[in-house]
Amino acid sequence: MNGMHVLEVEHLNIWEERSGRVLVHDSSFRLAQGECLAIVGESGSGKSLTCKSLMRLNRTGVRQSGFVALNGEDLSKLSDKEMRKFRGRRFCMIMQNGMSAFDPSRPIGAHLLETLGVHFNWSRAEMETRLTATMSSVGLKEPAVVMRSYPHELSGGMLQRVMISLAIVLEPDVIIADEPTTALDAVTAYEVVEQFMRLRERLGSAMIFVSHDLGAVRRIADNVLVMKDGGVVEHGTTKNIFAGASHPYTRYLVSSKQAMSRHFEQLMGDADVAKG
Ligand SMILES: Nc1ncnc2c1ncn2[C@@H]1O[C@H](COP(=O)(O)OP(=O)(O)OP(=O)(O)O)[C@@H](O)[C@H]1O
Ligand SMILES: [Mg+2]
Incomplete structure (x- = not known):
């Protein structure tokens, strides 16, 4: 087993049980400590299924085989109960739509405290102190108000920030962000990606970042995995993928999105983009 890698995925196969498709x-x-791997590819290429299978979260009717190890530990050997402990604490999933991640019938704070309560033996006061501190650090101005709010009362960008602050408190080994900015407008998406970059710096967690936004991928990812029709067609450093992808599909993807990101940079003005 290679101790250098936080996450190792080998020969992962996923199929529909009934049809065999x-x-x-x-x-x-593989993911090294602190590495950010972007997974890109057209809709339906298998990005979300790949993410979910790492945590064994695929729905019934979807089967998987292959080797998945976290810090050298073979996850297929874990019982469902052990796997539940891993989720959240060692794997943290940040979803596309913040609304769907939270229970709509309860205030945000109740959900956060419950999640932390599963993984730590902290007092309520300690949990609240940690949460409010991290919320402020990701730009949520009134943490106490956020804690009392229901999910529908917060914007998509705020919900993503809430999830990022929860991840900071949980300090997972691997953060899996599946299109975390898709539901956001361009400016909010830009700021949320900024928060993801800080999150990485702060925790040194490895990260899988699934996105259609190649501008964001270019800013945040060290390596890029390109998927098409359920297969990996290319895997390389972000620099190489953007400079000269070898697979025609990747070249197509990069050239069509580069035109878009230039447009985006014009929209964003100069200062912020120039930094990144
Ligand atoms: N529960 C399921 N049962 C059967 N097939 C599924 C299931 N979930 C997804 N699929 C199929 O698997 C393929 C890959 O789906 P997946 O959600 O991983 O795509 P994706 O790359 O994340 O796409 P998008 O960019 O639209 O999110 C699709 O053809 C989809 O129809
Ligand atoms: Mg998806």
Whole structure:
């Protein structure tokens, strides 16, 4: 087992049980400590299924095989109960739509405290102190108000920040962000990506960042995995992928999105973009 890698995925196959239809075919990749790997590819290429299978979260009717190890530990050997302990604490999933991640019938704070209560033996006061401190650090101005709010009372950008602050408190080994900015407008998305970059710096967690936004991928990812029709068609450093992708599909993806990101940079003005 290679101790250098936080996450190792080998020969991951995912298929629909009833029809036998293959959804992800023989995918292999690794994540080093602190590395950010972006997964890109067209809709339906298997990005979300790949993410969910790492945590064994795929729905019934979807089967998986292959080797997935976290810090050298073979996850297929874990019982469901052990796997539940891993989720949240060691794997943290940040979803596309903040609304769907929270229970709509309860205030945000109740949900956050419950999640922390599962993983730590902290007092309520200690949990609240940690949460409010991290919320402020990701730009949520009134943490106490946020804690009392219901999910529908917060904007998509605020909900993403709440999830990022929860991740900071949880300090997972791997953060999986599946299109975390898709539901946001361009300016908010830009700021949320900024928060993801800080999150990485702060925790040194490895990160999987699934996105259609190649501008964001370019800013945040060290390496890029390109998927098409359930297979990995290319895997390389972000620099190489953007400079000269070898697979025609990746070249197509990069050239069409570069035109868009230039437009985005014009929209954003100069200062902020120039820094990144
Ligand atoms: N529960 C399921 N049962 C059967 N097939 C599924 C299930 N979930 C997804 N699929 C199929 O698997 C393929 C990959 O889906 P997936 O959600 O991983 O795509 P994706 O790359 O995340 O796309 P998007 O960019 O639209 O989010 C699709 O063809 C989809 O129809
Ligand atoms: Mg998806």
